[in-house]
Amino acid sequence: MSEVVSTAPDTRGPGIGGSLTATVARWLIRLVAVTLGILTILFFLLRLSGDPAAVVAGAGATDEQVQQVRVSLGLDQPLLEQYLHFLADTARLDFGSSLMTGEPALRLVLDRMPATLLLTAVTVVVSVLVGVPLGVLAAARHRRPTGRAVSALAGLVQAVPSFLLGILLLLLLSLKLGWLPTYGSGTPAHLVLPVLTLAALTVARLVRLTRSGMLEALGQDYTRAALARGAGQGRVLWQHALRNALVPLAAFLTIEIAHLISGAVIVESLFAYDGIGRQLVDSIFRRDYPVVQATVFAIAVVVILISAAGELLLRRLDPRIRRAA
Known part of the structure; x- marks a missing residue:
């Protein structure tokens, strides 16, 4: 022994x-x-x-x-x-110089990268703060009109293309009401329209994923046992059911962040936001090979690093993944 x-x-x-x-x-x-x-x-x-x-x-x-x-x-x-x-x-991380400006291509990309990362980070935070509570609400009241309305709205938003939603938001909030700037970057107001456009689809997916995960967790024996012991419904929802739904949510967000970085190409071009997405589109039209190659290289590295961080987070959240590894 x-x-x-x-x-x-x-x-x-x-x-x-x-x-x-x-x-x-x-x-x-x-x-x-x-x-x-x-x-x-x-x-x-x-x-x-x-x-x-x-x-x-x-x-x-x-x-x-x-x-x-x-x-x-x-x-x-x-x-x-x-x-x-x-x-x-x-x-050697040497992609040459831009054919248009003569500046080092990688430096041009790194100068624009913080703007795209900021847009992605704000989009993820807004999506989580809105999508997860709505998903919990849809699960808690899935047999009531409120839960059905939230689920139906999420399905409707998920069916709208991002570029079409961006154009509608631009026409309504900028051109008609004049509340927000139509293009550019550098201030919090310039972030609103791109974030709303990118976050809409992510929120809709989070609502549906959170709802399904919560409904599955609420049908398990441990949640029924907690309710039988006198635990309140709010405590069961947030401390028991949601905790077990975090693993698929974390896996989804890891993939979604990669999609947001690559999907920012369309949104940044639509709102003339000075990120790597808009720079990539401009460089493609100008056939500026060095900048295009440096941009794709930077995006690939960021996406792979995010995937690695997501895998480590999943191991932290789920002991079964650690044991399997």
Whole structure:
């Protein structure tokens, strides 16, 4: 018996450390593989979309001038050689300079990244503060008109495309009522319309997910036992049922944050919000290869890091995931 007690801590310790090390190694490999795959596909697609040398040279440039620009940008080299140079530069985080402004491409992206992260963070906070309580309400009163109305409204909002909702909000709150600025960024007022547009779909999904998770938890024996022991309905809802519904909610938010960052492309362009989404659209139309590649690289890294943080959070919330790992 003494041998078992003395050796148990030694066995448990390396297991936990080994699991954490394996998780970090797995996510690093995934980060490199996914980023490399995305950038490789993007590299070849961009070069099939048109000649950036003609864009940089200008509409009135001669063939000789266009060729000079092509040579200066290294676009006269074979495609495979361009790709190998691109991989070497990516490994050094050197995406070159913008074809339009001449500034380092990665620096342009990093300058815009805080605005997009702020928009995403505010959207997530608003969605959780609105969607989770409405989901709890819909579950607690699922047989009453209030719960049915909340569920129906969530389904209706979920069916409306984000760009259409953004246009309607722009017409109503900015152009008709004049309450909010129509475009731009830099002040809290400029965040309202983009946040409402992005948060609407997330709130609708949170309501439906929270409702289903709460209804499942309320049908379990432990909630019935708590009610039988005299616990109030509010305590059962918030301390027992909601706690067990947090795991699927955390998993959903991890995926949703990635969708919000990528979905910000449309919303930022609609409201002329100075984030990486709008910069990406402008760079694509201008065929500014370095900025497009640097933007996609930054988005891929952020999304993968968020996914890794979400997996660690799920392990923290659910002991079954830790045991399985």
